[in-house]
Amino acid sequence: MTVRIPVSDDDIAREFRLRHLRGSAVDAVTNPALRICLANCAELRKKQKRTDQPTSDGKRLAAGDTE
Numbered sequence: 658m659t660v661r662i663p664v665s666d667d668d669i670a671r672e673f674r675l676r677h678l679r680g681s682a683v684d685a686v687t688n689p690a691l692r693i694c695l696a697n698c699a700e701l702r703k704k705q706k707r708t709d710q711p712t713s714d715g716k717r718l719a720a721g722d723t724e
Contacts (some may be wrong), residue, residue: 661700668699 670682672695678685685691 662703664696664699664703668703669695672696672699672702 666686669686669692673682673685676695676698685695
């Protein structure tokens with residue numbers, strides 16, 4: 658089982674705005690069904706953001722290879 662990335666209320670509200678949903682972001686945080694959906698979307702967005710940024714390798718940094 659994979660480790661789930663923690664998602665805060667701010668992340669859920671941000672996802673609500675990014676998806677251009679109608680209504681209040683507070684409703685998204687308080688509505689359980691909508692909250693679950695937006696939390697999953699926010700978690701996926703965080704995972705994609707993490708994988709887009711390659712992690713640096715100590716040996717490569719020491720060799721001066723930055724590509």
